[in-house]
Amino acid sequence: MKAIALAVTIAAAPAAVAIATVSHTAEPFSPYVDEKGNITVPEDFRNWSFIGTWGVATDEEDQVGSKGFxxxxxxxxxxxxFRSTGRFPDGAVVVKELLKAATDTMTTGEISYATETDGWFIMIKDTKGRFKGNPLWGDGWGWALFNADNRAKTVTEDYQADCLPCHVPAKQDDWIYVRGYPALKK
Ligand code: HEC
Incomplete structure (x- = not known):
């Protein structure tokens, strides 16, 4: 039906159709965001650029090493x-994967290593303020946390309460803790 309607319009008003066609076939804002602003965890992010890791030190008195990464x-x-402009471009996706860890004595010493996935924190750069009124979007980003058992549905309800306060120390770097990412340095 669409094709027929389009053909008719082409005959009637070629210029208008050119515009309509462009907007119709335009790339969606992000493959990980639907039209309402719902975010999902990218399937293939482990094939992306790995920019850095945070080792979470164990808080058990009789243990050493990391309890998570x-x-x-x-x-x-x-x-x-980012390396060339110092900014995250519109649509940039930052995935922080939470992993459990184990620590063993290995030939290199006392070593902690990542085991199972616990969940994912996702931020998606939005320079245009696309999802006004959606409590997962604001301050230039979409914000969402996912538990490991559901990549399609966030557990975050409101980024201003659930995310922002803890990111205030990184506000001057567009809310991202860039000091931990050697791969973003020039
Ligand atoms: C308890 C404080 C805290 C809360 C709550 C929190 N963050 Fe973070 N976040 C941090 C810190 C600190 C880092 C960097 C160090 C780390 O991972 O431990 C970070 C890192 C990140 C990163 C990696 C990029 C970066 O900023 O360095 C993403 C993505 C992220 N957080 C998203 C979120 C989202 C989305 C929420 C809300 C659902 C959220 N965070 C809530 C403290 C927090």
Whole structure:
């Protein structure tokens, strides 16, 4: 039906159709965001650029090492854009994967290593303020946390309460803790 309607319009008003066609076939804002602003965890982020990791020290008195790791990924083009401009481009996706860890004595010493996934924190750059009124979007980003058992539905209800206060120390760096990401340095 659409094709027929389009053909008719083409005959009637070629210029108008050119515009309509462009907007119709335009790339969606992000493959990980639907039209309402719902965010999902990218399937293939482990093939992206791994930009850095945070080791969470154990708080058990009789143990050493890390009890978890936070591994952070962006797409290669995002890392390249950040290195050249110092900014995250519109649509940039930052994935922080939460992993459990184990610590063993190995031939290299006392070593902690990542085991299972616990969940994902996602931020998606939005320079245009697209989702006004959606409590997951604001301050230039979409914000969402996912538990490991559901990549499609966030457990975050309101980024201003659930995310923002803890990111205030990184506000001057567009809310991102850039000091932990060697791969974003020039
Ligand atoms: C308890 C404080 C705290 C809360 C709550 C929190 N964050 Fe963070 N976040 C941090 C810190 C600190 C880092 C960097 C160090 C780390 O991972 O431990 C970080 C890192 C991140 C990163 C990796 C990029 C970066 O900023 O360095 C993402 C993505 C992220 N957080 C998203 C979120 C989202 C989305 C929420 C809300 C659902 C959220 N965070 C809530 C403290 C927090």
């Amino acid at each position: 936070h591994n952070v990924y962006v797409r290669p083009e995002t890392a390249a854009a």
